[in-house]
Amino acid sequence: MAGVTLETVRKIYAGNVEAVKGVSLGIEDGSFCVLVGPSGCGKSTLLRMIAGLETISGGAIKIGDRVVNEVEPADRDIAMVFQNYALYPHMSVYDNMAYGLKNRKTPKDEIEKRVKEAARILAIEPFLDRKPRALSGGQRQRVAMGRAIVRKPQVFLFDEPLSNLDAKLRVQMRVEIKRLQKALGVTSIYVTHDQVEAMTLSDKLVVMSGGQIEQVGTPGEVYRRPETRFVATFIGSPPMNILPGIVEGPGRVSVGGQSIAVTDMKDGLAPGAAIEVGLRPEDVQAGTTGASSLTMDVDFVEELGATQLFHGKVAGADFVVQASTGQIAADTRKLTLAVDPANVHLFDPQTTKRLGRA
């Protein structure tokens, strides 16, 4: 088994489109790394370069200690699961899984052993003789994973493998992929635009935007301490509220004339400077007052069952608050919000970078 190392990897497509702009990243052996970002941010391109399906315009990709820039996909010891499964339509499920092994001249009994085992793990034994067209979406997905497993590769690559499934199946398969990856311990790189998938699956979360890495960390780190405004609003649902504010002094900012205490604030910010104040909808306590508090004009309420979302305005900017159902009357027009200084995120309005302690 092996880790994957990217060293200032770049991809320039024909027509001078720079899809990946110098990405460096180390993925530890056996870990589950998720690349997440909005559509068009270059995550598929990066994954396909690791797979060897796209040429590398600059930098180096290493699998283990070997630079694989010039290595054919088949010789990189990777397996890939595609978004639309890419099963061979004319081959049975068994042959779909066996094909890669046959091409590698694996002995017949070894092929059979591995396919049977993968089929058992994935619970697709009853379908081995069927053609892919006679399977449901979820079953096809399993076959696609089976095809990857039987190869016993160094690295699994997934490109949005769940986006063709319905919502319920997606959650179920997500759990299965995670369990499987833990059981097999194979280094995995997974591409998705869905931040919930990204948070739940990853050991290492890589947030990308515009061909560059915005932040790398554990899901917890990225959620608790987003390094840029982009990450702050991309990770977490509903997204973080961003309010315009002004620096008052060390550890204090004001939003629409209301003063707020902040724990994580960079030293030496000039009083009176503009600043962006980020608050997660789930991090503010509605209906109470605390050390610092804000007032909100409520426009409407969204019911989510266990929780309610209050939409409205704070200091003229859109704001969303999450509260347990029943905690606040649904017809409330004015809310007081208690703000914990530890939950306030500050960003530079120009560079959009976090203005926290080093």
Added chain:
Amino acid sequence: MVENRPFRTFMAYLTLIVGVVVVAFPVYLAIMASTFDTATIINGNMPLTPGDQAPENYTRALFYGGKLAREPVSMMMVNSMIMALGIAFGKILISILSAYAVVYFKFPFRKTAFWVIFITLMLPVEVRIYPTYKIVADLGLLDTYTGLIMPLIASATGTLLFRQFFMTVPDELLEASKIDGAGPFRFFKDTLLPLSITTIAALFVIQFIYGWNQYLWPLLITTQSSMQTIVIGIKKMITTTDALTEWQIAMTTAVLAMVPPVLVVIFMQRLFVKGLVETEK
């Protein structure tokens, strides 16, 4: 309108039936004519029910030929068969390979290559007949099967058909094959070819019939009677002087000429449907 429905259905069927009768009647007449002797056909009062000369006519046509074209029809059929199969398989082979190259390999002027193939081959044999004849003659291929088949093999239709089909095959299949360790040849053999079965069957039917019905080209390049094809044979059996034409033999040959294309259609139709049921992208 609802009350008009039965009448309209009736009219639709009537039109179809009339159409079928118009098309089928001459064929029926030919089949009937192949069961009488010359005298019965010539006097203009041939019955529309089968006569008793069928065994005699078919044996004579197949094994001895007519008075004018003295070659047995069985031999002509073998020639036609070789030519039609040669053309059909040759066209499929050439066009599937050129389409594969044009779609899956990135070489300079790939688009240009495709359009050049396309434009030059849009011209049928009849248009480029002189240069083609000259080349075949200079190569000493007159009166050979190679000369008969080769100039008709190159096919823009086939290339286009396969190109369109290949472009509907998802790129991910190629990529999955690459990762599964299949090179260009294996991908072609293991994935593309099995997926193309229906297209191949369709093309085979069209090209077999095209090859079987060739008239001008075989007429030009074959001089020996042993190289004669059945379509030429029929023509030779019919002369301007009615009295000399052995109509029953000509009709028998015509009926025999219809058999292989009909069989191909019937047989291929099965494969066709089977292919449609079994493969899916």
